[in-house]
Amino acid sequence: MAAYLDSAATTRVDPRVAEVVLHCMTEDFGNAGSRTHDWGTRAKRAVQQAREQLAAQVGSSPSELIFTSGATESNNIALLGLAAYGEKQGRRHIITSAIEHKAVIEPLEHLASRGFDVDFLSPGPSGRLSVAAVQERLRDDTLLVSLMHVNNETGVIQPVAELADHLRGTSTYFHVDAAQGFGKLTEDLRAPIDLISISGHKIGAPKGVGTLVIRRRGRDTVPLVPLMYGGGQERKLRPGTLPVPLIAGLAKATEIFERERDQWWAEAAAFRSRLVDALGKTKLHFNGDQEHAVPHILNVSFDGVDAEALIVQLKEIAAVSTGSACTSASYTPSHVLRGMGLPDSIAANGLRLSWFPDQIAELNVDELAAEIAEFQAGTAFLG
Template sequence: MVAYLDAAATTRVSPQVAEVVLHWMIEDFGNSGSRTHEYGARAKRAVARARESLAHHLSARPDELIFTSGATESNNLALLGLAPYGEKQNRRHIISSAIEHKAVLEPLEHLSSRGFEVDLIEPGPSGRVSVEAVLERLRPDTLMVSLMHVNNETGVIQPVAELAEQLRTTSTYLHVDAAQGFGKLPDDLRAPIDLVSFSGHKIGAPKGVGGLLIRRRGRDTVPLTPLMYGGGQERKLRPGTLPVPLIVGLAKAVEVFESERTKWLAEAAEFRNRLLKALEKTRFRLNGDQEHVVPHILNLSFEGVDAEALILQLKDYAALATGSACTSASYTPSHVLSAMGIPEADASNGLRLSWFPDQANELDIEDFGNVIANYQAGIRT
């Protein structure tokens, strides 16, 4: 059995979630926008319950949450949707980091081409952006700060909750890409963050559904402009027929994960400790601040080996990746590791191991470590 060690890319849908999704696909299959019959009414009520449950998870109001296809769409709506307000107010300065996911960096590149000044912070070897580094760059014309919650390659947790408290008294909005931390570290996301993007498929929900939390500041809401038009759904910010099965599945996934979260975190940490123990026979460096990291993501560079070749050596043991699934076709050094100032040889050979404990426990850890050690010693298995 090949163990699955690529959970940062996506996860298996929970059986409990799959059951709920199937029900709303083949039995209660109504359109939540249909107002003239019970099928539509039941779908509308299901969406409302899901919205209320997810908003409660984030300590927000139901009307502050809209559904999207996932974090990438939410990031685009948050970043590009706030741009017209910035242009109108002559506030075209944006602070972000060089280690963001491409779903943030590429919209920022687009804004740069429109005349926005994008200030990207390089965090150094820790991979953690300091609050002070952000605050010292604030200007009267700073429209927003966009900082991810948990880095998708290194697992390093960014200080978004602390930053939110600092920015709440300013006119600068804070956007957080919470794709990797959603569900796992909910307390951080309950801080007064203005915009929170998330996906469901990192915690056992189906692919293709997520959300954007648009948290009010008192009576004022974030002044977003829609990117698409064609209906009044989702506060007129995201038109289109709502995918009721996926939305209900997302809410169920959060419910299931929340009930198991404490145990899950402990088991993920226990697997991490056993894995690092087995790797003591190899030569590697850990990338990122290990004092501020989630328990289920490891980023390592193994001395003297090519990461892609090593993955082939390990294919009968584990499914893993060099980094983000969105850039896995590229063999260039990781932009995250490069931005951390890690030497090119190590940045080119960064290997990401990420897991859910129930799937990771299928791994024969001792054999896994032996294969790497033998490969480093020049023995081809």
């Protein structure tokens, strides 16, 4: 079986997490909103414990965290939910980057169609936006800065903690899509960031669950309005029956990842080093700042090689992707690599390799590199 090198898209549910999820599905299966029996009480207790545990991870109060279906929904609540306040206050300027996930770009494009002025800043070939570049664009009417924590295609880490410190003294709110960074660089998220979107399935939790952290500034909370109506759950911002098994699974996955993070980081970095060394026998271009990147995501373009054709060639050895799973059906050049100003010859052929150590034990990196080198040589010969 091929090794799994697409962990930035999703991870396998940790068996220890699956055990908790199954228990909540088959034993403690009550509705957390039911107050008249023990099943409801146990479900409510599980949700509260999870809320406390997850909030503690980012240094927030449990009352500042709501559960969602994942980072995409959290992003939409954060971005679209703030729009009414911006319109009322005459603050319609938003700063973001050209390399954000589509779950941020598309809501912001929608706001642009409503009259908001959205600055999509390019970070340049490094893929890392500087704090100074954001500060230069701040205006009196800047409502929001939205910047991802870790890029999902390149793995490049953005300076969100430093930027949060600069923005905290202003009236501009700060939103961070932390889908790829939560668990790996959680300390960054303890900075005074107003809104943080988190997804569970990037750290061994089930798909379909995440959180939105909504921090107060003193006594003031971020003035969000709901996008849906129909219940009072989750501070009236996200109505609907809470998925207790998924929430408990997210809490368990977070607990496990926190306990084992140092080992995970060391093993992921060691594999990266072996992989990079092996790929030295090919002709390639590493995309993004390799000095400011998480250890488990690598984006490369191989000279003269079509990425889609290479994926097919490698399917018996490794499962890889050309970028975000949300846009993998599209064969257009990566908007992330284009947003970094890279030429189409590179942007159209970026290959993302991403891994969790427990998924790549059987992979022979030398065999992988040799297969790529052979394919590259054959492509050059045919060309």
